[in-house]
Amino acid sequence: MGKIRVLVVDDSAFMRKVVSDILSADPEIEVIDRARNGLECLEKVSQLQPDVITLDIEMPVMNGLEALERLMQTSPLPIVMLSSLTSEGADATIKALELGAFDFVTKPSGPISLDIHKVAEGLLEKVKAAAQAKEKRKKSPLRQIPPAVSAIRQPLKPTPSPSTPLAPAKQAPLAKTGGRVVNLVALGTSTGGPKALQTFLTSLPANLPAAIVIVQHMPAGFTRSLAQRLNSLCEIQVVEAEEGQTVQEGTAYIAPGGYHLEILQSGGVLRTHLELTEPRAGHRPAVDVLFESVSKVANVKKWAIIMTGMGSDGTKGLKLMKETGEVTSIIEDESTSVVFGMPRSAIQAGLADRVVPLDKIAETLQKLLN
Structure with missing residues (x-):
């Protein structure tokens, strides 16, 4: 070339x-x-x-x-x-x-x-x-994943604030477990991620028996727009994560740009925590930080998903998750990855339990949850 x-x-x-x-x-x-x-x-x-x-x-x-x-x-x-x-x-x-x-x-x-x-x-x-x-x-031409394109609902504030709630377009049903999360899905993605997230999240039902926590590499000011956009398209609720939220099943929480997202556990309840510590390998939010925090969560079934993106963010965190407890990983296949860096890194490290194309990730997750 x-x-x-x-x-x-x-x-x-x-x-x-x-x-x-x-x-x-x-x-x-x-x-x-x-x-x-x-x-x-x-x-x-x-x-x-x-x-x-x-x-x-x-x-x-x-x-x-x-x-x-x-x-x-x-x-x-x-x-x-x-x-x-x-x-x-x-x-x-x-x-x-x-x-x-x-x-x-x-x-x-x-x-x-x-x-x-x-x-x-x-x-x-x-x-x-x-x-x-x-x-x-x-x-190797990528299989075509049709996007669902429609207008963005309303102007959004330029900078995410942990203290300012994002008004949801709908309320997700509370889990039948009294608010306790049974299944926790941690997901990391970067380049190509917004479109990949749309394909994945729009394929999930409103009564999904899992909470999803997401790191999408994006600067401050963009993740709120992404979350509200996805929320308008999905059956599940999609929000930009705020400080101290109680994590609920049937909801996806996207790390705000400029903040690391961690999941903390107290009395069996999971809550979001936003950190302004140093970027990890140039990223804040970083997938590794999210995955490392999830590795400390107990008495919850854990699932890790790594999709398209440059670099290797997520591999170290996934390794720690596997070393400290049982976790099933789903990695996006090269055939649909816009950039195969992050998925390749996890696969080469021997951390992939399932390697599937983008349009099969939601189906694979739901089968494993049942």
Whole structure:
């Protein structure tokens, strides 16, 4: 494989230049052109056939979401979105991931970020991962998992706060065990995770006899939008985790961006705990932190799921879970993983009890729970 050919799309001339300079400084990447809006992007994609696109969301003439939707229909290829840290930016980013964007990078200080260098490392990492995913699809096309796409319900606050409750769209039924959790599912995912979570969670019934605690690698300001979006689509209740919540079956709790999520046990009751300790391997929330806390929970049947994502987060925590008690792990198969890093790490460590494609994970879990 030669250099990764990238098209940079942004309405700001400054941002086009700075993003191009960041990418071009890497010997593995070549910026083949730049575009000022979505319409120009479509024209240049047709002419140049880039390997990867970096695509701004807020642009005149045709915005990033409109361009993304057109590209996914006509010329699907890996796209890394550049998003603002606003409530509108978070909503649009979740929508972009549903439409098929590979991943996103946040602009640190608005549409024209003079400090874009702060996210240079993450941008390079995601562009390279996107190119690798493209090569993988050429060799072994992924089975198609149809997304359930509909409008996001309402504007959301930009930054998650442990003290501010997320108003649920529905109330999940209390477990027949008087609120005590019998089955606890701990799930970790990263790149490709929002769409994977949608496929998994929308396949579960409202009366699921398990609580689900989730780490999705995302910065602060985006997980609340993700949780409310999923809640609007799922039969189970999906919330962004808050400090001190009583964990209930039939509910999924997503770690808020910027916080580690731990599950603590007191008097047989499980509660959420949010931590601002140092990131683990660059991640906060980290899957390892969640899994390690679950390893200390007693008198509960434990299930661990690792889905698509870069790196190896979750492997150390899953190893500890297996060393300290009985746990059954379900790992996403390579055939459906957008990025096979996290699942591969767990499999190579000998920690996988079941390896199944994404669209079979919910079915596999329900069979094991029964």
